[in-house]
Amino acid sequence: MSPLLSPESPELDDTHFALLASYAKHLGRAPKAIRFATSSGERRARQKGHGMEMLELRAYQASDDLRHIDWRVTARTGQAHTRLYAQENDHQRLLLLDLSSSAYFGTRHTFIATRFLQLAGIIAWRSKQQGDTLSYRIAYGNQDHASNKSGTLPTLLNHLKNASKIENRVNGNNTASIWSNNVLTSKAHNKDVIILTDKQSWSKDEESTLMRLAEHNAVHWIQIFDSNAFNLPAGQYQMADNNGIKSVTISKNSMQQAKADFFEQNTLMRKKLASFGIRHQIFDISESPEKIARYLLSQGALH
Structure with missing residues (x-):
């Protein structure tokens, strides 16, 4: 099994993030017609x-x-x-990563959070290799980190490594929006904004800020989920975290209801984002971060 698709541990180390540099380097190039498209929400200088x-x-x-x-x-x-x-080499990119406690889960390959962090690592390396300017804000557990300075790749990769630790599952959810009350987003213009999150809802105030962000930037929303989680056989499952092991009972009806609720909420979110001019794409955890990065490349979010 590929170490990229199924890493030995969902907790990623320095060696794994160094490996991502090679994948980022060999993504290829985006079609020029897409890279300089002037679609809704994009204000290329x-x-x-x-x-x-x-x-x-x-x-x-x-x-x-x-x-x-x-x-x-x-x-x-x-x-x-x-x-x-x-100007081909003056690409401004903003990475927004927000992980809930539910992201530290997966039925196969790895955790949803791990897949997001691998993708963020590829985005960071690709931006460095292409000479693009990358600002970021990442939120996980009770942590929140942001930077708009150049030359911060080592710092960002270290934050991503810490974000992969399973202890973040029990450290509580950061309820603050990654795009609200933030100078990075309030002053963002003519940027490719990439939002990576498993969350599917936001408040009215957050919605207004998100609309303004999409008005002046090209915003790409990437969602990753584990479809197999809705196909587990009924029964009792042992779930482990830092507090130990606990039993969870799953019935056929509860599984079907959870699946219906997820996709109903997801459909509403997709329509709302589309009305803002935001490109939303959902991927299964069985798909590699390299494939997702190639999608972003095809959409002009990466170069």
């Missing part, structure tokens, strides 16, 4: 100059630099046209 990639060709405006007039198109159409450019 337009800049003019040499050594940059063309974003758009449009009719000439008085403020345009004469050096960027496309003379061939101008001659063909009889109207002056200007090339607009997007």
Whole structure:
């Protein structure tokens, strides 16, 4: 079994996070048409100059630099046209990671939390390798860490390693929203925002902040769940945590009800996010973090 899909322990160490660098390096490249798409919620800055990639060709405006007039198109159409450019190496990215106590669970391969942390590690390494600016805020257990400084990859990886510890399951849930009351999100403009969380609900105040975040940025919401958790046979199960082992009884009816409740809530969340212009995608824990990272690459959230 692949050490990426099924690590030896859900608690990840420095060696595992170092391994993620290789996976990040070999993701490939996103199609240019997607990387510079101007879809809803995305406000990619337009800049003019040499050594940059063309974003758009449009009719000439008085403020345009004469050096960027496309003379061939101008001659063909009889109207002056200007090339607009997007600076390829100036990608601003914001990573928001929020794990509930329920994320420290899994019926196969590893914990949901572990899969999120592997993905966050790949995002961090890829941003470093591509020279992108990465800000982050991560919340787990009773911990909350944030940074908008460059050169913080070792610090971020250390936070991710600590977030993988099973003790975070019993340290209580951080109820604060990772996008509310935060200077990182209130001042975020023209960024690729990646939200990684297993949570499916938020308050009215949080919703307003989320809408504003999506208005000025390209927001991608990644959810990971364990579909096998809804297919367990009825019976008693031994659940272990730092407090010891306890028995949990599961019936067929309770399993069916839990599945129905989850997907009903998930459908409502997906529709709400879509109305904000946020791209939501759900993955099963059986899918590798490399595959999820490739999805983000295809959507322009990674480069």
